[in-house]
Amino acid sequence: MKTEHVIALIARVRDRAYEFIIRELNQRKITGLVPSHGGIVSNLFKKDRVPMKEIAERIGRDKSTVTALVNKLVRAGYVVKEKDPGDKRITYLCLTAKGRSLERDFDMISERLIATAFSGFSQKEREEIVRGVVKMLNNFK
DSSP states (O other): OOOTTHHHHHHHHHHHHHHHHHHHHHHTTOOSOOGGGHHHHHHHHHOSEEEHHHHHHHHTOOHHHHHHHHHHHHHTTSEEEEEETTEEEEEEEEEOHHHHTTHHHHHHHHHHHHHHHTTTOOHHHHHHHHHHHHHHHHHTO
16 A cells, blocks of 8 residues: 555545535534534633643644634634732633534534444544554654
């Protein structure tokens, strides 16, 4: 099996996964979200109030990218920003009620995405793929 085109294959998988997520969001009539918002919103489901810097670190994005994504979430009414009263340099992110209401949909979309991606794979094959992709990702550090 040829291996030289692995990066292109990974990119195509990502593209198809994003298309899948967008279709799922549209079917649920969820507007103002794109797949790149998922990491931010998912992290806020786990913890109510998170510094923007911590979100950026958790999702592996630079601060300017996270700021742009967060601003779109704020405009859509899913997230609010709060300044730390003791240190104005720190901005916290919190879900609004509208944002919190997405949790069940996010869980369902995530389950469907993983089930689709791994359809026909054994548990061992799943683990091997994840191990290999993590190893490949670490090679770029």
